[in-house]
Amino acid sequence: MLFRYVVFIVGIFLNFPILAEPVVKSSSAIYQQKAIALSLANDPLWLALIHYYPATFSSSGFKSYVDDAGFFLSVSGETDPQAELLTTINALFAAVTQPDEHAICRFPYRAKWIQEQLGISANDFPDVSCTDYQQWREQVNAVKASLIFPAAYLNSPSSMFGHTLLRFDPADVDSGSDWLSWALNFGANINMEDNSLFYAYRGLAGGYPGVYNMMRYFEKIKEYNYMENRDMWEYQLNLTQDEVDRMLSHVWELKNINFDYYFLDENCSFRLLELLELVRPESRLIEKFPLATIPIDTVRAVIEEEFVARRVFRPSEALVLNERIHGLNDDEKRLAKALAEDATLLDDEPFLSLSDDRKGEVVQVAYSYARFEQRKVARDTSMAKRSFQLLQALNKTPSKPVSVPVPAAPDLGHKSSLLGVGGGYQDDRFYSRLTYRYNYHDLLDRIEGYQQGAAIMAGRLDYRHYEGGLGQLERLDVIDIFSLSDWNLFMHSPSWRVQAGYERVMVGEENRDGAYQVNAGVGLAVAPMAASKIYSLAEARLEHTSIQKAFINTGVGARLGYLWYADWGTQQVEASGTYFLDDSYRARLDIKQNWVLGTQHALRLDAGLEFVRDVESPFIEASYRFYF
Amino acid sequence: MKKLLVAAGLMTASLTAFAEAPGGPGCGWGNMLLNGQKGLPMHLLATITNGTSGNNTFGMTSGTNGCSVGGTLTYGGKSMIDLSSIMDEFSEDVARGHGDAMTTIAVALDVQAEDRVVFNEVMHENFTAIFTAEDMTAEDVMVNVLAVMKSDSRLAKYAA
Structure with missing residues (x-):
């Protein structure tokens, strides 16, 4: 024991890990040789995992879409699939210092795939518990996934052709927990100090790095349904539990990793196709998009490749408000508009003379309309006071949910x-x-x-x-x-x-x-x-x-x-x-x-x-x- | 549905206001209800490239609106997801007695399916007790929601 301790200390001073290394080296060297013999670096799945694409000016013939040193374990990994594979194999056997930073925890999909391909027994890997990864997986807690398409929005250059993101759902999502599901969004990581013209230019020219972000789905509902008044279409995918597991284990590998972001082709929709094709390599999604990737076209491709189980419509707040407005007569419309601007009219005759049911409808329109208008500006105290008075009135009147007729789906x-x-x-x-x-x-x-x-x-x-x-x-x-x-x-x-x-x-x-x-x-x-x-x-x-x-x-x-x-x-x-x-x-x-x-x-x-x-x-x- | 509200061991429940908003200053829980949220002009800038504004989140913490990373949002000694950004929608749903935001809060509080109707009714009937002023914070709202639940025989177990 004392001897080991001394050797360990000496090892630190020499900056040379003496103890673990001999065993480790032989294991990883054997598997590296096996990987070379099997030409594993050219396997389509390995190429997909590291996001390689055929590149004329790369000596290996490949380059990765990823533009982030933190994603590659080999210094030449960005352009060399073989070097990245061999270095990854070596890293999987490396001694554990910080468990969550170990290759097994940082790159769980790579680890599992290499283990399967090379027939490595799990016991051969160092013993490591991936606390961060496990916590994240428990939090996301997904068995299903949906492709989400917020409809086109002409007033934002990035959304003129629509947008796509993924949502990961727990087993009982249909019981009302969909707002709490996790959304996975790929977008540019922008610098808020730039002005808007610069945004548009850099978005097109590729000046911003693209990153994946995860957030609760209600943040996206707020953003699209409420702020931008865009209808959302949700395409529930028929992915198996295993496919969802594998996708998430790769999503983890992309945590805080920068991609090159290009508005026209290497955009949100392209990145999501990569994820889908990764878990179903037999599908032919990416090859359908040699040039620009328009979000709705990718939705159609995903349907054609039989990923979609069913379609759900989530109307924008503006559409719901319009539906309620249609239910009012002309006098009620004028009254609702006046109430939205002046809540003291709640105490006046025109409103008080309405039946309880009509009061409820009028107040609902007045409140929704006030909020609709207020979303466009920074809110002040008088707006807040007015909204609160309308809410109190809404609380005292009957209210019925309204259902919006479902329009034709964009994929049709x-x-x-x-x-x-x-x-x-x-x-x-x-x-x-x-x-x-x-x-x-x-x-x-x-x-x-x-x-x-x-x-x-x-x-x-x-x-x-x-x-x-x-x-x-x-x-x-x-x-x-x-x-x-x-x-x-x-x-x-x-x-x-x-x-x-x-x-x-x-x-x-x-x-x-x-x-x-x-x-x-x-x-x-x-x-x-x-x-x-x-x-x-x-x-x-x-x-x-x-x-x-x-x-x-x-x-x-x-x-x-x-x-x-x-x-x-x-x-x-x-x-x-x-x-x-x-x-x-x-x-x-x-x-x-x-x-x-x-x-x-x-x-x-x-x-x-x-x-x-x-x-x-x-x-x-x-x-x-x-x-x- | 996995329990989203997890009892945090030895800490005892306390419904008194916190000295600092959970998650730290700048976290959504301190946002005033119905007031002071940034409007569409700022939002438009951020959507130009479908982007996020430097706040690089990966669902590791509960917050996406500036809540401290690694810190845990707590209410009465329980960790909780950051629901502050749907407090507006929640207030409307409570006022009228139905809606997705209220269902979401119920699910987040682990209210079981069979008690959701009761939850909706109790929230609706106690609107004036929960929403006492237009300038209250999301945190104040949560404190009141839990207090109302505690005084109801069916819901008390979810707020304990």
Whole structure:
């Protein structure tokens, strides 16, 4: 005993672990050789565990998506699967100093997989109890998982195409504990000191590290359903207990680990596909997304690969509030709005004369509306006082839960990319036309699974081929967003649009020319009937053409339109005009009709007029549209 | 459902207010109900990249709103998850007698399924005893909830 103690002390001084090392080294060396003989470093699962992807400029042919030294045990691990594997094997046999930092505890999935692949008896590993990991697993306590899709949200660049996260549920989640389940979110770890423009730039360019975070699911419900008024769709997965276990053991390995974060491809949805494919390697999820990863497309892929057991809808607070507002008559609506702004009206005749049931509905709308408005601003004492008075009134009146009709699920909507072929006639010439859109949805596309009045397109191309052989690029939009929000007694959100790209326009009375342009507008929309909108916007436009004198021509304009949604399709009538600072102007009228032929098929008709001064140029176009 | 409220050994129950909000200053339990929460403008900044604002959490502690890491949130000597961020929703649910936030609090307090209806009724009937002022903190609310539960024969066992 004394001898061992002395050797140990000497060992410390020599910084050379004498005692444990000989045994350890031989074990790990044998298994390292076995791993090399089995070519284990090239095993798809090992490559997936370390998040390797094929990389041309790496000597091993691989590089990891992970950008964090804390994830690799080998110094060359980021680009060398073999070195990382051999170093990991060695680390698994290393003497235990800090149990929770030992490779067995820090990388439980790696440890289990290596043990299985190399036939290592558990007794051969050093005896270590992973307190942190075990506590975390007990806390998360999951046997099931759901893929969560908060619907698209045009007012945030990162969420325009939706978002995805995972939720881990205990066995009895259906008994009302879902708010307490754990959510796993992958997102950028941002620096709050940067301004918002910088955020957007760095988010796109990859300036922020991406990390996984876990939080109670109610934090996410608050964020999406309450703060951002986004509906949430929950896709309960059919993962087995074993698959959930393995996924969580890998999630633990990613704790506080930085990934490169890119908005378009290596984003939240891509990272979740990796996790799903890790536990079901036979599924082919990742290979479906060679370029950008749009969240709803990943949801569809997960459904196609048969991961999904059922779908649950969680309406936003705004949707619930709207449903309650619909239940009020006009007088009650005005009263509810007035109460939300002045709680002393609770003691006045109009409110007191209502029946108890109606009082309950009116107070509920007043309170929900007050909270809805207050979420937009920093709250002050008078708001808090008013809310409290309304709550006290709510407590004294009867209240019924309200159920919101479930809309069509987003995965049932048309697919994100579009190809259109057709023909048209303008300026005494026939032409054939080709349309390609990278993504996502315009105002007239089939509405099922999308939101009325919300259009977002990235990468749209129109090409015309005229009779006689002339081919011309008619339009190339980089981005085109149109957000129409109903303006009514309760809701006061502006409508807006922004568009940037290249388009051929009438310039002067004789000429058409290509214009590089950016335009934006703001205004408001109303819903005269259900499923219809009338909108009006004031706009500004900057454009460059080769004909105009000014290098950049500046214009101001207006847009007025009508939109109507029917089961069989969508109709739009729109007039717009721009007056330029060089005293020229341009206007156009469009009558558009989209006929739905099937989920992925439609016919589109567009007829109208373009005006410049005394010249008018009528046109008519028809095309078949295929979504894929 | 695993018990989320765990008796912490020898500590005896005490419902008196804490000198410092559980989880430390800046933790959500000190947030005033219905007041002072940051609104949408700040929130919008944080959502640009689906991000989190430097507060790197992994579910290791109960808090995600600045509660001290490694410290345990306690009420009456029991460790508890941080429910402060749903106190707004809870107050509305108690006022009207139904809702997901109230169910969540019941589950977090380990109220069994057969007693949830009683829990909802007792909370609803005692709204004025639980929510006494608009500027009370989430912590005050929890203290009152436990006091109300203690005085009810069916619910006392969950608050003991």
